[in-house]
Amino acid sequence: MRYIPNSAEERAQMVREIGLSDVSDLFRPIPEKFRLREPLRLPPAQAESDVLALFRRLAAENASAGEMTLFLGAGAYHHFIPSLIDALISRAEFYTSYTPYQPEISQGTLQAIFEYQTLICQITGMDVASAALYDGSTALAEAVLMAERLTDRRHVILAATVHPEYRQVVQTYTKTLGFDLTLADYDRETGCLDPTSVRPTPDTAAVVVQSPNFFGGIEDVETLAERAHDVGALLIVVVTEPISLGLLRPPGSCGADIVVGEGQSFGVPLSFGGPYLGLLATREKFVRQMPGRIVGQAFDHQGRRGFVLTLATREQFIRREKATSNICTSQELCALMAAIYLCTLGPQGLREVAFQNLQKAAYLSRRIARLPGFSLRFRHSFFNEFVVRTNRPVNQVLRRLQQEKILGGLALGQFYPELGDCFLVCVTETIPREELDRYVAVLEQETSSS
């Protein structure tokens, strides 16, 4: 077996050297009755070329962005990924290393994470950021638990426009801990929250709002922050499409106390939902309740600057049952990808990508809105996603687009029964104008065919 360097003979020799007669002697601690007599029922070992062919076949069964034009977003976005990212993260010194527990020989990862933390602070307008959580949804659940620790309250108001899967994850995480979750409904006209209808009480730990929200709409974060702060509650802002931060005011300057988000848009491939990257940033005074790893600056005896994992007392290492979170392995390689992406784009590039997303989404939405039988469902400012309402069956429309190699959007009825006649469309910088026009043309045919 080529991944095991020692040959069977070498191993047998080593066993004899240890003073045993057979390798099975080493497994004596496992009770005899539990030791397998038959080999596992698995497919036989395959040659590298056969494995490649097999997976090539499997990969080809998917309709990927390579062969379809993708208008799907909803928490996972198809952005252009500069070539240098894969080249750099494919360096074995990055991807085959472990958590940087030994700073003297892990400065590469540590410095990269320190820089990542800084970049996340800069784009969110917050003071401190953790070194990546699993993904946006679990980052939100962690933020809600963090808000409870900070306020000692267990009532949480969740906007109905927060990604439905994120809300479900929060529900799962808090169910056993006796949290009281309230849903703040969206305005049926605007598709955004009406801040005056969000009524936190002195028992409220946090108000959770997503912006741009699940329908793409930009929420009035500032007013919501004021309402939360009036009763001593925290405002948690969720960002599933952080490219928007290239144009939008950062949540930090709108009064957010904790910003969580999905960092996938920053150079991480779609990859059928993962691995992704949970962003979490907060204010300086809350740092000791922040979940996940943190890297800090340190100096050696000669005054040379280096970086170390720090504030680890919050984690499982010490006072384990008092740990603020159980997170151990997280997503450092994805954090590295995000850092490289942001450094490659720089402030100008991030703004330009965001600008193109906005302009292209606006263009397509205008053209769709002019088609008979189609309209924009909500009256709000949006970033790169918008909700289309149709007078024909949504699935029929999406299937029609599919026939033309277009994944046209996400049917909303599965998450919002009242929006059964609507679908969510996402446009990124990766879609050229001809494809936008072709999308409109297919919808046009669909209307004229009836």
Add this chain to the structure above:
Amino acid sequence: MRKPEYHVTRSESLIFERSRPGRRAYSLPPLDVPETALEQLIEKRFLRSGPIEGMPELSEVDVVRHYTRLSRWNYAVDLGLYPLGSCTMKYNPKLNEKVARFDGFINHHPYTPEELSQGSLQVIKWLEELLCEITGMKAGTLIPAAGAHGELTGLMLIRACLQSRGNPRKKVLIPDSAHGTNPASATVCGYGVQTIRSNERGLVDVEALRRAMTDEVAALMLTNPNTLGLFEEEIEEIVRIVHDAGGLVYMDGANFNAFLGIARPGDMGIDVIHLNLHKTFSTPHGGGGPGAGPVFVGETLEPFLPVPRLVRTTEGTVRLDFDRPQTIGRIRAFYGNFGVLVRALCYILTLGADGLREVAEAAVVNANYIAHHLKDTYDIPYPGGIMHEVIFSDKWQRPYGVRNVDIAKRLIDYGFHPPTMSFPLIVPGALMVEPTDTECREELDLFIEAMKAIARECRENPDLVRHAPHTTRIGRLDEVTAARKPVLRWRPAEPTSGAEQSR
């Protein structure tokens, strides 16, 4: 004369310090749709006033050199032995990386309709089925994004199951030889934690367990083999005691590589187990993730598994099932760390049943080989029945004023990554060595020689060991000050200090 400041032996400045106004590393095609004024699309009060302050401006060469230089300051499995006990760093096959990057996988959107996602869904379902066979469990979920996420999921399943019987109960028993994340996971799941001590052989004290097992106990959370590298020989009795009192047995399967293909947790009566795919199934650790921590259960817990479940239809296709009335709900958006799952499946198919068994054999032989050759040099507090990892202590070196951390740092000078020292908590001055299956005899011999040389240095020149490492770019960093006065980000105004700050 000025030397190049970025030579690999020199400090690399922060990326922000390399920034120069006007440089750019990206290119975008020109906007090809008619442009609308920004403020017509988005209300002005929602817009940023200008580009983001402090973000670096760089050329492509700047970016590539910066990260390439940083990479050279990392130790990695591809460079040599990484004996981090219980963290398990084995070789990461290149084939897995290639397969995981196929366009059909990485450019596949999670909301693509089921009929157009069969490739990815088949990968997940197939891996789930193979891992059920390998663990001997009935069903599983591949959604948990890491081992600790799997722990939390497994405990939630236990809670939901006990709740359905009328009482979720109050606490979880955790042996003192468990992984550090176990108590934290129990706490996040709303359980109190009670520690069960180990006996003189380093195994769960069965009598202590019997006494602790009341109707308030929801579960025993057992790491097996435990962090002493020992298999819990009395597993059958342990399971019986917990079950008889109405509790459930959780197995932390982080060390499953020790008996892969030799025995199955399911056959031992384990109710729920999580695996760490990056440990047992060779997926890379990436400097701290992503990993994947799938959870497998027996019959009792199956109805409570998180949604979506993957179901094979009679036509052989795979569909997502959300209709599970007793489910704990959703534990993560979408379907987990899919890219990691592809790599693990690739590994299993490459090895087959015999190959997996050989992995366990090679790992256990290698650990025992190291133990055998160092047993007269370093104290082995629990020498009986060593499996995939061996735990030394610094007991024999302490009289010279040298601690485990010094020995570990000195190993760096000999070219190795240090072993784990945080566990097990019951061994003072622990050095937990796990060579894994993918190390050859010559590498093990080199390691053994280095450890012997350090032991000699401890006697003859302890100061040399105490101040190690001597060969790295930076010396030991002052972690105490770093934690007391945390500097967690760069700021433009921050004055930099230190001798080597360039420019």
